Amino acid sequence: MRRRSITPYLLLAGLLAIFAAFLIYPIWLTIYSGFESAEGGFTLYHVLDVFKDDATRRGLLNAFGIAIGTTALSLVIALPLAVLAARFDFPGKGAMSALILVPLILPPFVGAIGLHHLLGRSGAINALLIDLGFIDQGVDFVGQGGFFAIIFIEALHLYPILYLNATAALANLDPALEEAAENLGASPWRRFKDIVLPLIRPGLFAGATIVFIWSFTELGTPLMFNYQDVTPVQIFNGIKEMEASKQPYALTAVLLGCAILFYVLGKLVFGGKAYVMYSKASIQSKPKRLGGMLGLGALLSFIFVIGLAVLPHISVVFTSLSVEGSWYESVFPKGWTLRHYDQALSHPLSVDSIQNSLLYSFFAVILDIIIGLFIAYIVVRTKIRGRGLLDSLSMLPLAVPGLVMAFGYVAMTLRWPFAKGDPLEGVISVIGSDPNPALLLVIAYGVRRLPYVVRAAVAGLEQTSGELEEAALNLGASRVRAVRTIIVPLIMANLIAGGLLAFSFAMLEVSDSLILAQRESDYPITKAIYTLFERLGDGQYIASAMGVWAMVLLAITLIGASILMGKKMGAIFRV
Numbered sequence: 001m002r003r004r005s006i007t008p009y010l011l012l013a014g015l016l017a018i019f020a021a022f023l024i025y026p027i028w029l030t031i032y033s034g035f036e037s038a039e040g041g042f043t044l045y046h047v048l049d050v051f052k053d054d055a056t057r058r059g060l061l062n063a064f065g066i067a068i069g070t071t072a073l074s075l076v077i078a079l080p081l082a083v084l085a086a087r088f089d090f091p092g093k094g095a096m097s098a099l100i101l102v103p104l105i106l107p108p109f110v111g112a113i114g115l116h117h118l119l120g121r122s123g124a125i126n127a128l129l130i131d132l133g134f135i136d137q138g139v140d141f142v143g144q145g146g147f148f149a150i151i152f153i154e155a156l157h158l159y160p161i162l163y164l165n166a167t168a169a170l171a172n173l174d175p176a177l178e179e180a181a182e183n184l185g186a187s188p189w190r191r192f193k194d195i196v197l198p199l200i201r202p203g204l205f206a207g208a209t210i211v212f213i214w215s216f217t218e219l220g221t222p223l224m225f226n227y228q229d230v231t232p233v234q235i236f237n238g239i240k241e242m243e244a245s246k247q248p249y250a251l252t253a254v255l256l257g258c259a260i261l262f263y264v265l266g267k268l269v270f271g272g273k274a275y276v277m278y279s280k281a282s283i284q285s286k287p288k289r290l291g292g293m294l295g296l297g298a299l300l301s302f303i304f305v306i307g308l309a310v311l312p313h314i315s316v317v318f319t320s321l322s323v324e325g326s327w328y329e330s331v332f333p334k335g336w337t338l339r340h341y342d343q344a345l346s347h348p349l350s351v352d353s354i355q356n357s358l359l360y361s362f363f364a365v366i367l368d369i370i371i372g373l374f375i376a377y378i379v380v381r382t383k384i385r386g387r388g389l390l391d392s393l394s395m396l397p398l399a400v401p402g403l404v405m406a407f408g409y410v411a412m413t414l415r416w417p418f419a420k421g422d423p424l425e426g427v428i429s430v431i432g433s434d435p436n437p438a439l440l441l442v443i444a445y446g447v448r449r450l451p452y453v454v455r456a457a458v459a460g461l462e463q464t465s466g467e468l469e470e471a472a473l474n475l476g477a478s479r480v481r482a483v484r485t486i487i488v489p490l491i492m493a494n495l496i497a498g499g500l501l502a503f504s505f506a507m508l509e510v511s512d513s514l515i516l517a518q519r520e521s522d523y524p525i526t527k528a529i530y531t532l533f534e535r536l537g538d539g540q541y542i543a544s545a546m547g548v549w550a551m552v553l554l555a556i557t558l559i560g561a562s563i564l565m566g567k568k569m570g571a572i573f574r575v
Helices: 007-034 045-052 054-087 093-099 108-119 124-131 144-171 175-183 188-216 220-224 231-237 247-271 292-321 339-344 348-381 387-398 402-413 438-462 467-474 479-490 492-507 511-516 525-534 539-572
Strands: none
Touching: 007 247, 007 348, 007 387, 007 402, 007 438, 007 479, 045 054, 045 247, 054 093, 054 144, 054 188, 054 231, 054 247, 054 292, 093 292, 108 124, 108 144, 108 220, 108 292, 108 525, 108 539, 144 188, 144 220, 144 292, 175 188, 188 247, 220 231, 220 511, 220 525, 231 247, 231 402, 247 402, 292 339, 292 539, 339 539, 348 387, 348 438, 348 479, 348 492, 348 525, 348 539, 387 438, 402 438, 402 511, 438 492, 438 511, 467 479, 479 492, 492 539, 511 525, 525 539
């Protein structure tokens, strides 16, 4: 009998240590510092001051309002489409089921640029309505400094998360329950309200939780609208005060605490009364065929939502192609040029940012592939204790706000062993006259995008038999050699797909980029886009062109990943 190897246990310990150092510790440090007194003891003063201050209290209320609005609008969009996709067949359904996920990979940070030109008082929508005679003068569609515009674009970005979870939940329902209710005379609405909705509630809640937390802690979109009265932006503005003040720590701790509290309350209200399906339905209900006008209506519903979601990004393309000042009080730009695309690849700020993002993302993906492979192996191929904890920790970055993680990394650089006078002084630093955030950005990108690689690797291992590996071990091969020569080649397509996803999303990472890169020479692409957009003159046009280049890169990598992953692609984005 082959002796039990100690390698998996050592590997598990090492992986848990990595998560402890670069995931748990930054979060704990942020919370701890928010309650730390000047003498090093415990105090509630800083946290209570957050609620006493009018500005920070208003920021929390606005963040909560944005999260509620985004989640509600996402649900209104996603649930009807999920029901159509799960219960009916109609012309073009296959294409629509794929295209409906496109908004998820279109960064709202970039789309916000286009929304300015669409919804502003002098924007395209107002110009169209004036030309048609519906209004006499421009209307402020953005409203309240961008509050409603933020909700609008965030919902159009995040609704696919709810859609994926709703369709998965609907697919697992036993059709016998609805058939029994139908035989008893229950109307379609009654069957949906009393049977379907309670059964899919856990799936809806899981998706809604992610949408709520992401929109509650979103930094990039409010910044693009210069919406200052919201907690994430207030935290961003307080980064440089971290050495002298505890308020940024307290504000971040309150933000995280509120997110957890809202999750718990939501679980009690929406999840507590949910019915449980103890087993997956053995018989799937056959979708009903919709033809004629009903089928056309279903198809147009998908087209309308997809078109609405991509419209801000189409506007970004128009902005990048327009001559400076030519898109004002008109439906379309009055002058066109390709000059901005050349400038986006030649401007000193953009050139350096592209090089930086490529380097940060490349090394982050290398780390993700190595660590993700080890995690997937432990989770799928072993039965050792602690693998469930490892699996949960690997998915945790999807739920932890990127803003909180980025802030925690900054806090980490101000403590031992990286602080001034400590052994690793200057190895990683964000604040100061000579910052060095490169390694920290690689780590941050890697941690944030690790779940994509882990899920891709897990999917690959679940599809491959472990017999070849066992045979190699029985013949005397080491476990490391078995993994390298057998497992890696078998799941290479999945690893590449996960790596492509991690790379593309790392290239467009917002929170980490905006917070950790404080010096122009260190700027990644997203920080450069934001900086250029804030500049007068041709800044917004160059920023738009950079956004288009970024979206093209994202599209290419996602197409490649989808070819490699096939139908498993959607599961990567499901929570």
